[in-house]
Amino acid sequence: MKKFIFIFILIVFFGILQSSVFFDVFKLIGAAKPDIILMLVVFVAYKKGSMEGQMVGFGAGLFVGIFSTALFGLNPFIYTLIGFLMGLVEKKIYADSFLTSIVLIFFATIIKGAIIGILALFYGEIAGYYISFLRNALLIELIINPLFAVPIFWTLKRFALPVLR
Amino acid sequence: MLSVFLYKNRKVLTLILLLVMSFIMMTIGTSSFSLNFKKIFLTVIYPFEYVTNSILSFIKGTWRSIGQLDTIRQELNKTRKRLQELEQTSGDFNTLQKENLRLRRLLSEKSRIPYTYVLASVVAKDPQNLYQSIIVNKGSTDGIQDKMPVIAYKDGRIGVVGKVVETTLHACKISTIREANFYIGVILETSRYSGLVNGRGMSKTIRLEYIDINAPIQLEDNVITSSHSDIFPKGLSIGKVKYIDREMGKFFLTALIEPSINFAQLEDVYIIKRLPSKEIEKLKTKKNQ
Numbered sequence: 001m002k003k004f005i006f007i008f009i010l011i012v013f014f015g016i017l018q019s020s021v022f023f024d025v026f027k028l029i030g031a032a033k034p035d036i037i038l039m040l041v042v043f044v045a046y047k048k049g050s051m052e053g054q055m056v057g058f059g060a061g062l063f064v065g066i067f068s069t070a071l072f073g074l075n076p077f078i079y080t081l082i083g084f085l086m087g088l089v090e091k092k093i094y095a096d097s098f099l100t101s102i103v104l105i106f107f108a109t110i111i112k113g114a115i116i117g118i119l120a121l122f123y124g125e126i127a128g129y130y131i132s133f134l135r136n137a138l139l140i141e142l143i144i145n146p147l148f149a150v151p152i153f154w155t156l157k158r159f160a161l162p163v164l165r
Numbered sequence: 166m167l168s169v170f171l172y173k174n175r176k177v178l179t180l181i182l183l184l185v186m187s188f189i190m191m192t193i194g195t196s197s198f199s200l201n202f203k204k205i206f207l208t209v210i211y212p213f214e215y216v217t218n219s220i221l222s223f224i225k226g227t228w229r230s231i232g233q234l235d236t237i238r239q240e241l242n243k244t245r246k247r248l249q250e251l252e253q254t255s256g257d258f259n260t261l262q263k264e265n266l267r268l269r270r271l272l273s274e275k276s277r278i279p280y281t282y283v284l285a286s287v288v289a290k291d292p293q294n295l296y297q298s299i300i301v302n303k304g305s306t307d308g309i310q311d312k313m314p315v316i317a318y319k320d321g322r323i324g325v326v327g328k329v330v331e332t333t334l335h336a337c338k339i340s341t342i343r344e345a346n347f348y349i350g351v352i353l354e355t356s357r358y359s360g361l362v363n364g365r366g367m368s369k370t371i372r373l374e375y376i377d378i379n380a381p382i383q384l385e386d387n388v389i390t391s392s393h394s395d396i397f398p399k400g401l402s403i404g405k406v407k408y409i410d411r412e413m414g415k416f417f418l419t420a421l422i423e424p425s426i427n428f429a430q431l432e433d434v435y436i437i438k439r440l441p442s443k444e445i446e447k448l449k450t451k452k453n454q
Contacts, residue, residue: 012210016213021221050176054179066207067338068291069298069344076186080180129345131345
C-alpha cells in the first residue's frame with residue numbers, strides 16, 4: 001500500500017511538473033521539452049521489472065492524458081508498452097552507471113516514436129500530429145531525454161528506490 | 166492447470182489487458198464517457214496544478230530577480246540621476262505625456278476588443294510534444310463553454326489562439342491553431358481569396374491550403390478569419406505569409422503562415438463569449454448522420 005501511494009504521488013508530481021508552464025524553461029533545443037514521465041516509467045521498469053513497469057506506465061499515461069488533447073488511451077498505450085519492454089532488461093543489465101540511464105532512455109524514446117508511428121497507421125487523428133512530431137520533436141527528444149535521464153535517474157535512485165524496494 | 170497457466174503468463178496477460186483497455190479508450194475517445202472521466206480528473210487536479218504553477222512561477226521570478234539585481238541597481242542609479250535632472254528642470258512635461266500615452270494604450274487594448282470576453286491566464290501546457298493544447302484558469306463558473314473562440318493581443322492586432330475544447334468548473338482546455346487537427350476558414354486580407362488553415366504541431370508555421378492557384382498572393386500578406394467560420398468572428402488575424410508553394414498543374418496553392426501570436430510568450434488570453442449558431446450546428450449534425 002505504501003509503495004502504491006508513493007508511486008501515485010510520483011506520477012502526480014511528474015505529470016504536473018511536465019505540464020506546468022514553468023517546464024517550458026527546459027525547452028533547451030528547438031521547441032521540444034524532455035519527457036520526464038517516460039523517465040519515471042523506464043526507471044521503475046528497469047528497477048522493478050515488466051509487471052511494475054507496465055502498471056506504472058498505464059497509470060502515468062492515464063494521468064498525462066488529463067492535460068492533453070490527445071486521444072484518451074494513446075498515452076496509456078505508449079507508456080504501458082514501454083514499461084513492459086523496458087522491464088525485460090531488468091537483471092540483464094547490471095552496470096548501474098549514468099551511461100545505463102542514457103542508453104535506456106535513448107532506446108525508450110525510439111520505441112515511443114515507433115509506437116506512435118504504428119498507431120498513426122490505425123488512427124487518422126494521430127497521423128497528422130505524427131508527421132510534425134517526427135519532423136520537429138523526435139530527434140530533439142533523442143538528445144534531451146538521455147541528457148535529462150542522468151539527474152532524474154540519480155534523484156529517483158537516491159530518494160525513490162529505498163521506498164520502492 | 167488454468168491457474169498455473171495464468172500465473173506463468175501473468176506479465177504478458179496483464180500487458181494484453183492494459184493494451185486492450187487503452188485501445189478501447191482510444192476508440193471511444195470522443196464519447197462523453199471518456200471526456201467526463203477526464204473532466205472529473207482535471208477538476209480534482211486543477212488546484213494542485215494551479216498551486217504548483219504559482220510556486221514555480223514565484224521561484225522562477227525570484228531567481229530572475231536575483232540575476233537582474235545588478236541590472237536593476239544600475240537602472241536605479243540611472244533613474245535617480247534622471248530624477249534629479251527632472252527636478253532641476255522643474256519636470257519634463259514631454260516625458261510625462263509619453264508615459265501617459267503608453268498607459269492609455271495599454272488600457273485601450275481591453276476596450277478595443279469588440280466582444281464580450283473573459284480574461285484568462287495560461288496555467289498549464291500539453292505535457293507531450295505531440296500536442297499543443299493549453300489550460301487556462303477560467304471554467305464553466307465564469308461562463309466558459311466548449312467551442313468558444315480564444316484570442317490574444319499582439320502588436321496592436323487581435324490574433325487567434327484557438328478554441329475551447331473541454332471545460333471544467335475552474336479551468337478549460339484550449340486547442341490551439343498549431344494543432345494538426347485544427348482547421349479554420351480564412352481569407353487573404355488584401356485579395357480576399359479564401360482558403361483553409363491547419364496547424365503543423367510543433368512547427369513555427371501553420372499551413373494555408375485551398376487558395377486558388379491564380380490568387381495574387383505575396384509574402385508578408387496578412388491572413389485573417391473569414392465569415393465561413395461559425396466559431397470565429399471574421400477579421401481576426403491569423404498570421405503572415407512566409408512561404409508560397411505554387412505547383413504547376415494544381416488547382417490550389419499552399420502557403421506557410423507565421424502565426425500572429427507567439428505561443429512561447431503567451432501568458433494571457435481572451436475567451437470570447439460567443440457560441441456557434443445552433444441552427445448551423447443542427448445542420449452539421451444532420452449532415453454527419
